[in-house]
Amino acid sequence: MLTGSEKEIKKAADKAGLDISSLEIKNADGIFDMETAPTEIMKSGRGTSLGVGLDALASGEGDAFVSAGSTGAVLVGGTLIVKRIKGIKRPALAAVMPSSDKPFILLDSGANAECTEKMLTQFAYLGSLYMEKIMDVPSPRVALANIGVERTKGTPLYVETYELLENDEKINFVGNIEARDIPFGRADVVVADGFTGNMIIKMYEGVAKSLTNEIKSVFMKNALSKLSYLGVKSGMDEFKEKMNYKKYGGAPLVGTRKCIIKAHGSSDAYAFKNAIGQAVKYVESGFTDIVAKSLRESKEE
Amino acid sequence: MLTGSEKEIKKAADKAGLDISSLEIKNADGIFDMETAPTEIMKSGRGTSLGVGLDALASGEGDAFVSAGSTGAVLVGGTLIVKRIKGIKRPALAAVMPSSDKPFILLDSGANAECTEKMLTQFAYLGSLYMEKIMDVPSPRVALANIGVERTKGTPLYVETYELLENDEKINFVGNIEARDIPFGRADVVVADGFTGNMIIKMYEGVAKSLTNEIKSVFMKNALSKLSYLGVKSGMDEFKEKMNYKKYGGAPLVGTRKCIIKAHGSSDAYAFKNAIGQAVKYVESGFTDIVAKSLRESKEE
Numbered sequence: 001m002l003t004g005s006e007k008e009i010k011k012a013a014d015k016a017g018l019d020i021s022s023l024e025i026k027n028a029d030g031i032f033d034m035e036t037a038p039t040e041i042m043k044s045g046r047g048t049s050l051g052v053g054l055d056a057l058a059s060g061e062g063d064a065f066v067s068a069g070s071t072g073a074v075l076v077g078g079t080l081i082v083k084r085i086k087g088i089k090r091p092a093l094a095a096v097m098p099s100s101d102k103p104f105i106l107l108d109s110g111a112n113a114e115c116t117e118k119m120l121t122q123f124a125y126l127g128s129l130y131m132e133k134i135m136d137v138p139s140p141r142v143a144l145a146n147i148g149v150e151r152t153k154g155t156p157l158y159v160e161t162y163e164l165l166e167n168d169e170k171i172n173f174v175g176n177i178e179a180r181d182i183p184f185g186r187a188d189v190v191v192a193d194g195f196t197g198n199m200i201i202k203m204y205e206g207v208a209k210s211l212t213n214e215i216k217s218v219f220m221k222n223a224l225s226k227l228s229y230l231g232v233k234s235g236m237d238e239f240k241e242k243m244n245y246k247k248y249g250g251a252p253l254v255g256t257r258k259c260i261i262k263a264h265g266s267s268d269a270y271a272f273k274n275a276i277g278q279a280v281k282y283v284e285s286g287f288t289d290i291v292a293k294s295l296r297e298s299k300e301e
Numbered sequence: 302m303l304t305g306s307e308k309e310i311k312k313a314a315d316k317a318g319l320d321i322s323s324l325e326i327k328n329a330d331g332i333f334d335m336e337t338a339p340t341e342i343m344k345s346g347r348g349t350s351l352g353v354g355l356d357a358l359a360s361g362e363g364d365a366f367v368s369a370g371s372t373g374a375v376l377v378g379g380t381l382i383v384k385r386i387k388g389i390k391r392p393a394l395a396a397v398m399p400s401s402d403k404p405f406i407l408l409d410s411g412a413n414a415e416c417t418e419k420m421l422t423q424f425a426y427l428g429s430l431y432m433e434k435i436m437d438v439p440s441p442r443v444a445l446a447n448i449g450v451e452r453t454k455g456t457p458l459y460v461e462t463y464e465l466l467e468n469d470e471k472i473n474f475v476g477n478i479e480a481r482d483i484p485f486g487r488a489d490v491v492v493a494d495g496f497t498g499n500m501i502i503k504m505y506e507g508v509a510k511s512l513t514n515e516i517k518s519v520f521m522k523n524a525l526s527k528l529s530y531l532g533v534k535s536g537m538d539e540f541k542e543k544m545n546y547k548k549y550g551g552a553p554l555v556g557t558r559k560c561i562i563k564a565h566g567s568s569d570a571y572a573f574k575n576a577i578g579q580a581v582k583y584v585e586s587g588f589t590d591i592v593a594k595s596l597r598e599s600k601e602e
Contacts, residue, residue, distance in 0.1 A: 100515060114457075147496055147500065147503075194448075199500055199501060202448075204504060213401065215516060227532060228533050229529070231526050232529050239515050239519055
């Protein structure tokens with residue numbers, strides 16, 4: 001099912017020579033641009049592709065929703081229209097990221113600037129379950145992003161969260177992880193409050209971009225350096241593919257009653273295809289049911 | 302003046318063929334290793350090179366102190382032995398970092414995991430003054446590390462700090478900076494609480510190290526790729542030099558009554574020479590007097 005301006009969707013499909021006659025289109029003429037306040041999704045934004053899509057998801061017309069639209073609006077709409085799983089304090093935005101080893105998940109990567117230790121503990125569980133069920137990692141290593149490995153490091157929030165995670169039998173807690181170890185993939189799940197998580201993901205992006213630019217200009221320097229590129233091209237291509245986050249799809253908003261995937265704003269067809277595949281796997285894994293059941297049980301205990 | 306085991310210092314100088322007869326040596330036989338709790342600097346650590354050096358500095362036997370020892374002990378000793386400038390809430394550790402443009406300073410890079418908006422405002426002023434007086438940057442651009450550029454972004458601490466900085470006539474505040482823009486040098490001074498600042502600096506270090514390793518292995522792949530390295534060697538060397546943080550010396554602990562420079566634990570002779578040069582410039586600039594005078598004036602206002 002596609003949501004958005006039916007006219008524009010058909011025009012785009014025609015242009016690309018695609019037959020989309022088997023897909024249902026839910027017309028939505030409203031426009032939700034990056035300048036619109038995220039909370040408008042509950043009011044003036046209801047008639048946009050985002051609003052119509054989230055409403056359709058909430059009312060059971062679909063199993064998952066994939067969007068590359070405004071992150072803030074997806075968060076607000078996901079939480080208020082699709083709603084949280086009972087017992088979940090706040091949904092978290094989880095980013096699947098490449099490392100020099102295997103990919104890992106970082107959550108919260110920006111949905112909640114302020115967190116409590118209970119929220120961080122839920123994020124740890126949600127991230128662990130995601131890596132196990134959707135990324136096929138058995139017994140994922142869960143680490144808490146912190147400024148030192150010792151249990152006494154960081155703010156009181158982090159010291160208390162460490163204690164809760166250590167005693168949580170549902171996860172494989174491996175302790176604190178310093179930011180310098182994050183790019184090496186020393187944990188499968190990295191837990192942080194949304195402010196810190198957002199800093200981590202954007203530093204990763206910024207430093208990688210800055211260094212890639214520098215390396216590029218080294219190769220562009222002169223005729224000899226350009227020629228040299230040919231000798232490392234296959235290795236460079238492998239490296240680029242390893243670091244290509246688009247293959248992992250988008251960032252799932254975990255903790256909502258149904259699957260919501262926030263695709264990167266710069267998603268191309270390849271990234272979208274992978275985000276949709278990720279949504280299929282998410283739904284087929286029974287992720288939300290497992291979370292709901294686990295929360296019911298821990299409440300009964 | 303050198304502090305440490307006189308016997309060991311003389312042995313090392315002999316080995317290196319150095320004449321250190323013009324230097325005063327303050328003997329200190331105690332050992333402060335990385336496992337010792339930083340607060341021990343006030344007790345059992347007083348007889349170490351760190352303790353003896355900070356005591357000498359505090360009592361006026363020197364103008365500046367440079368050490369590559371335990372960061373925690375330098376922070377505690379700097380604050381409690383050398384003491385804060387009157388009116389300074391908490392000293393901050395400032396890291397001078399390379400960018401794809403000019404170097405910038407990040408503070409607090411780890412001294413205070415928890416901060417107030419008043420502390421962050423002082424850090425902004427101290428960083429700005431440092432860049433102006435010691436790094437020769439006129440009217441340094443001061444930015445607040447945040448998860449978005451809008452003034453409403455981040456935790457209440459960051460929203461309130463934004464407002465204070467905006468109204469601070471002593472600095473050139475350019476607004477929030479997102480982490481992805483930090484490596485591009487879009488600010489001369491980046492202000493953050495010590496938890497966030499530590500995450501930023503260590504992500505920078507980690508991502509740079511991880512990507513450098515990847516690029517290295519691309520060149521080491523086979524005979525052709527090794528040969529190709531020769532064609533980009535000069536460009537790669539320039540790139541390495543640009544990113545070499547050792548040329549900036551160490552991280553000053555700003556806000557103490559006298560100059561204290563924390564050199565990186567892995568400092569070599571080149572890094573130490575630069576840290577000492579940095580200390581000379583710090584002292585000659587009259588940095589601490591300017592700060593003290595400015596704080597007295599703003600109190601009188």
